[in-house]
Amino acid sequence: MINGFLTGMTGSSAVPGVFFLQSIGLLRDQLIQSMRILFALSATxxxxxxxxxxxxxxxxxxxxxxxxxxxxxxxxxxxxxxxxIPEENSTRYSVPLWCCWASASRSRILPHDTGPVH
Structure with a gap:
């Protein structure tokens, strides 16, 4: 239920799931495999x-x-x-990259206000 709420708030099913997977301390290869499963299940x-x-x-x-x-x-x-990339550096790079990806995908999802249509 919490993941559903966060998905609705962020507009992305990936962001809350990825942050959760990072927070449980998986090794890099386990994290990548878990993210693949998350994305496949979400899309399916x-x-x-x-x-x-x-x-x-x-x-x-x-x-x-x-x-x-x-x-x-x-x-x-x-x-x-x-x-x-050494495993000890992978989380240092992944969080900023995920934030950039999330904001870029969010900006493409929301339409830009072009003013009133005449």
């Missing part, structure tokens, strides 16, 4: 919920199936970078 749950409520059309669902291709490329690049 959202897609399932939207589809069962007829809010996600089948053609859009099929187009969305192509979205993991760049994500997998990004994960591969991230793995290469992560293996070059």
């Amino acid at each position: 749950s959202l897609a399932w919920s939207l589809r069962t409520q007829d809010l996600l059309e089948v053609n859009l669902l099929l187009m969305s199936a192509a979205a993991p291709v760049p994500a997998f490329l990004g994960m591969s690049l991230g793995n290469n970078i992560r293996h070059n």
Whole structure:
């Protein structure tokens, strides 16, 4: 219930989950694997919920199936970078990066006020 509240407040299912996973002191590789599971379950749950409520059309669902291709490329690049960062420094870099990512994704989600439409 708390995670649902934080998800609603932040507009992102990733931010509260990632901060929780970091707070329980997982090792770097355990943290990364846990975040992958979190993101996969969040995305799958959202897609399932939207589809069962007829809010996600089948053609859009099929187009969305192509979205993991760049994500997998990004994960591969991230793995290469992560293996070059010492584990003791990984949390020092990850929290500021997550905050930047969250604010950037939040700014794309919210529409900008362009004034009254005439």
